[in-house]
Amino acid sequence: MEPVARADWFKFRSVDFTQLDALEDCLDAFTARTLDGVVIRRVYPEEYMREISARIERHEPPFHVFPRVADPLRARQGKHLYGITLVAAPRDLSEYFRVAEGFRSHCRELFLDGADYEARLKSIFEVLGGGRPVELPRNPDGQGYMPATIRILPAGAAIDLHCDNNLSHHPSYTHLKTVCDVNDQLSFFLTLNAPGSGGELVVYSRRWSDSDDVETQYVVSKDASMVEGCESLALKPGPGDLILFAGGRIYHRVAPTEGNRPRYTIGGFLARANEGRALYYWS
Numbered sequence: 001m002e003p004v005a006r007a008d009w010f011k012f013r014s015v016d017f018t019q020l021d022a023l024e025d026c027l028d029a030f031t032a033r034t035l036d037g038v039v040i041r042r043v044y045p046e047e048y049m050r051e052i053s054a055r056i057e058r059h060e061p062p063f064h065v066f067p068r069v070a071d072p073l074r075a076r077q078g079k080h081l082y083g084i085t086l087v088a089a090p091r092d093l094s095e096y097f098r099v100a101e102g103f104r105s106h107c108r109e110l111f112l113d114g115a116d117y118e119a120r121l122k123s124i125f126e127v128l129g130g131g132r133p134v135e136l137p138r139n140p141d142g143q144g145y146m147p148a149t150i151r152i153l154p155a156g157a158a159i160d161l162h163c164d165n166n167l168s169h170h171p172s173y174t175h176l177k178t179v180c181d182v183n184d185q186l187s188f189f190l191t192l193n194a195p196g197s198g199g200e201l202v203v204y205s206r207r208w209s210d211s212d213d214v215e216t217q218y219v220v221s222k223d224a225s226m227v228e229g230c231e232s233l234a235l236k237p238g239p240g241d242l243i244l245f246a247g248g249r250i251y252h253r254v255a256p257t258e259g260n261r262p263r264y265t266i267g268g269f270l271a272r273a274n275e276g277r278a279l280y281y282w283s
Ligand SMILES: O=C(O)CCC(=O)C(=O)O
Pocket: 151, 159, 164, 187, 188, 189, 201, 247, 252, 253, 254, 265, 266, 267, 268
């Protein structure tokens, strides 16, 4: 992790995975807005991340590629995902839940000779949640949501300005909203491969407000003018580092990657159950 400038508008903590207990129950601090982000360093060894990245590069195991185009090889040359997000999936969500099942088994295969990704993330969230149960949401038919997506940004690719509370305006969130409080969701991602330069997560001092969204509509990216003149911080976790931040209420983007090393991350969102103590994660 490169050094970050401290800012009073972005309350941030960074610990090594071996000191995870120092973050016990820190989700309460997120809720109380006394904490905006944490980085947990070395959740996986850097060398293992290189091996995982090599598999991703070879498309092994053969994850579902999004966007879905006639020539998957071509899709893999540009910005793409392994898996599919809730908002990108066709509206009846049957494809989403089918892809989710395949993703979970491919993800187990991807991490087969190391600590299982989903199990490790769950165990981390359990500590951060002070012992709350951590669960994957399921639809009324019992099908599991996507636990994460793998995001692949080749040279020059970026993720434009957005604020994840806006996601809840999407019609595909109708069921999930009955399960957990998506209105103050946290964002998390594990860096698998970092580009030589660029690819930082840039967070802005501007906070989300209801009135930022036009007639409660979902928009993929917000106009950059919304953060003009705002303070910002660039965070660049290294391979094996996990970041969790208040992406629901903090405007953020991913800066364009530079050089010939792509940016690979795996991640999703985390929110509290509407009833009971559980935490839910999805993508
Ligand atoms: O870097 C990533 O994988 C995504 C970052 C992001 O925009 C988010 O978590 O909302």
